[in-house]
Amino acid sequence: MTVPTTVDAPYSTPGIFSPQYRTATSGILLVITLIAFEGMSIGAAMPAISKDLQAIDLYGWSFSAFLMAGLFVTVMAGQWSDRRGHALPFLLGVAVFVAGMIIAGAAANKGMFIAARAVQGFGGGAVIVASYVMIARVYRPDARPKIFAALSSAWVVPALIGPSVGGLVAGTVGWRWVFYGIVPLVIPALLMLLPALRAKDDEPKAAAGDAGDAVRRPGPVAMTLAAAGAAVGAGVLLYGVGVLHRQPPIGLAACAAGLLLLGLSLPRLLPPGSLRLRRGLPTTVVMRGLLSGPFFCVNSFIPLMLQEVRDFSDAAAGVALTTGALGWSAGAYLQSRGVVRRERLIMFGAVAVTAGILLTALAVVPAVPGWIAVPAWVVAGLGMGMGISSVNVTTMAQSSDAEQGANSASLQVTDTLGASLAIGFGGALINFVGHDDIATGFVTISLVMAVLGAFAAIVAGRVRVRT
DSSP: OOOOOTTTSOOOOOOTTSTTTHHHHHHHHHHHHHHHHHHHHHHHHHHHHHHHHTOTTHHHHHHHHHHHHHHHHHHHHHHHHHHHOSHHHHHHHHHHHHHHHHHHHHOOSHHHHHHHHHHHHHHHHHHHHHHHHHHHHHSOGGGHHHHHHHHHHTTHHHHHHHHHHHHHHHHTTOTHHHHHTTGGGHHHHHHHHHHHHHOOOOSOOOOOSOGGGOOOOOOHHHHHHHHHHHHHHHHHHHHHHHHTTTOHHHHHHHHHHHHHHHHHHHHHHSOTTGGGTOTTHHHHHHHHHHHHHHHHHHHHHHHHHHHHHHOOOHHHHHHHHHHHHHHHHHHHHHHTTOOSOHHHHHHHHHHHHHHHHHHHHGGGSTTSOGGGHHHHHHHHHHHHHHHHHHHHHHHHHTOOGGGHHHHHHHHHHHHHHHHHHHHHHHHHHHHHHOTTOHHHHHHHHHHHHHHHHHHHHHHGGGGSOOO
């Protein structure tokens, strides 16, 4: 009888909290949790902020400034990560995000506050992209589904407690401490991440899943102009959609100008063939936006519907959103088990999001309890957890070493555009139908978004390249 050698021993995927990954995992999760907590808590603090700064229009601009700045900087961070490594974009992103938090806390007027939100968007966008590249370069391919599942879970606690903590802080010590209070927590996260930020690419790289997608992107100047064009185009389009019901000529002109800028810019920012849903990486990247758009659009209007149509309290209306986060975490865990092909998981995710949206629409029916929105949004969140995490993993598997940053940025571009444009379109529908008929507006939004979700389910099979 012989003792098994190391060669004979079966290989097991190292856990993301094993010694080789422990500090990197803890640091990434803490940074993402802090960004998520800020994003979840600011909504609860906005009434106090708006009242103190005497600017009710802060609601729209505070989120738009963050999203548009993030859309621009993700492209820059992706290029930088591919050319110089992920460490400096990550560190600068964290520093800029912290600076934005400090400026927001010190804001004396709405202009300063909106500028601070843009600074936070610059920092947060860079951190997300650099984190994805770090995952691709530090973690083995078979460990990546687990770390992406953990990233999804990092949003659960902020989703559960962020709004209540943000409201409590704003109502007691003041809304400025919603921002100031997060700043000191960044230091331990950076200390834990230092080994991963210093690490070289020692592990052998897995070959990209679709070598044909490794096409040279435009140069830095062209990409910068394209990123600026996309950010401005999205902003102009959202403005046009928002005023379309009041000033049709101006709205139509703005929509046309925004679509033109996006049409000229997006082909440079996404993998070739993305707008034609070419098989492989192009469709994989677009799927991120096709999933995010329907989910976050309906997600934004659920509290409004429950409060205005079913007379829910603020706290009760927020329960549905919380359960969506729990479903998301469960879906991310299920995809990490690796027992179903990725394109199937993405398709299942799109189907679940579509089903959750349609079930939630039933909450406006008087004979149906409004609480149906809770299990319905668990279903939708489950689909997002399966779908989004699988899209992230598949994108990294289909990316060559030199394109991990660019493709991570493309994911963020489609995610931001999908969510922001869908939410803007939903707001336009509510305005068109009228604020006195929220039920009809919500059902209309849900049906349109369900069609988009069904389309995502149909094209999900194009994620896989035929062999």
